[in-house]
Amino acid sequence: MSTGTTGREQPEAAPQASERHLRADAQRNRERILEAATALMATHGIDVPIDEIARLAQVGVGTVYRNFPTKGALFEALLMARIAPLVAAARSAATADDPGDAFVTFVRQVSDEFADFRALADAMAESGVDLSATKQHISGDLIVAVEELLRRAQEAGRVRPDVTISDVSAMMAGLSHADPSFMDPPQRQRCVALVCDSLLVGARSVLPQSDLAPSSSIRG
Amino acid sequence: MSTGTTGREQPEAAPQASERHLRADAQRNRERILEAATALMATHGIDVPIDEIARLAQVGVGTVYRNFPTKGALFEALLMARIAPLVAAARSAATADDPGDAFVTFVRQVSDEFADFRALADAMAESGVDLSATKQHISGDLIVAVEELLRRAQEAGRVRPDVTISDVSAMMAGLSHADPSFMDPPQRQRCVALVCDSLLVGARSVLPQSDLAPSSSIRG
DNA sequence: TGACAAACGGAACCATCGTTCCGTATAGTA
DNA sequence: TACTATACGGAACGATGGTTCCGTTTGTCA
Structure with a gap:
């Protein structure tokens, strides 16, 4: 991980991250993984298991790990x-x-x-x-x-x-x-x-109405 | 423990256990468990393993489970x-x-x-x-x-x-x-x-000085 | 002191999850 | 079409952690 130091890792889809030629299926799978991980981590956070990401992406877990060495790396890519x-x-x-x-x-x-x-x-x-x-x-x-x-x-x-x-x-x-x-x-x-x-200095916002909070406060 | 207010604790968790007569060692162990769990959950939160609580309390895990049917029950007792x-x-x-x-x-x-x-x-x-x-x-x-x-x-x-x-x-x-x-x-x-x-209405506190945040805010 | 229910300890069990491994499938090419 | 590097899938592994089980110990009481 500490190699290179070119610092040009582009997390989003990262097409140019692979200087070498990616096989077509590999490219497609990588995108699917990023998509699935994004969808699941959006709602479930970091706690979503790799297996579920793999299943949603319709790939095996091995394929996930071929693209991202650890779960943390995948998480980090999405985060960045x-x-x-x-x-x-x-x-x-x-x-x-x-x-x-x-x-x-x-x-x-x-x-x-x-x-x-x-x-x-x-x-x-x-x-x-x-x-x-x-x-x-x-x-x-x-x-x-x-x-x-x-x-x-x-x-x-x-x-x-x-x-x-x-x-x-x-x-x-x-x-x-x-x-x-x-x-x-x-x-x-x-x-x-x-x-x-x-x-802010001297700010007092008008608070937007909330569904869940029927403000039966003291206002007469 | 700065919270003070009322220093008294009410370690009531297993209702039926508190009803019937507890053997002296059982009573002592129960207190030890509550003590250990309090100490560990205070610093490590809910994520502390039962095994560690048992070790600190110098009892076996079985003894913990005899007092609290699940980890959640123990957690809840402390919370209450x-x-x-x-x-x-x-x-x-x-x-x-x-x-x-x-x-x-x-x-x-x-x-x-x-x-x-x-x-x-x-x-x-x-x-x-x-x-x-x-x-x-x-x-x-x-x-x-x-x-x-x-x-x-x-x-x-x-x-x-x-x-x-x-x-x-x-x-x-x-x-x-x-x-x-x-x-x-x-x-x-x-x-x-x-x-x-x-x-609050029209409040503007004097913020206490923080160690980590030197108040050179507007940059001197 | 002896008997026995109560309580004990901790190994074992099971489920989850991150990660690895390896036999198999396939895209790319000649 | 045949060959091979590349990629694939998913079973298996190891670590973690909650929970159960059972043989053993011990407090209590007669």
């Missing part, structure tokens, strides 16, 4: 494919006209990604454990990008100046709990709004 | 012992002179409990799955108690009127991620403060 767009989004947000709005939009985007791909939330939850070099590198990029976004939003006076990148990371990790299995989308949006309210 | 004081705390907070402050104190208390007893955070995280009748009953009590506390704090004008009990539950579930394994205590306190800021 998910994180890369977030890095791009954070970078783009950092240069937006209104960094405050861009910050909020980015937080919502991350939460959406957690909901769409449970395995990402899993990775966020178990933050710190068994991160490979690649994963650390890319998620490092993410941190750097968010740091810049945060700085801009603070300079624009939209995000509280006493908030740190650690705070933002931690609050986002908290949001990773907002998976659809026990939280309906409106509730998740309410949480995002609340988290943003806590980070 | 942790939740009961929180229910009491919530009830007492609801009648406090300043329900706003009491609300904040309670949120902090829950977060402390998550940090002190990782298994509770695990349970909060996997919210909804395989809750037994007992567990549902007691955590139902907790919800009711927090609901009352929330209502009072809203009536006092301290908590935003548009916040629901679902919001509070969800935000607390998010805080359950704040386990010590990747978050130092000051960082956890910052998160609690941020969450409270999002729920």
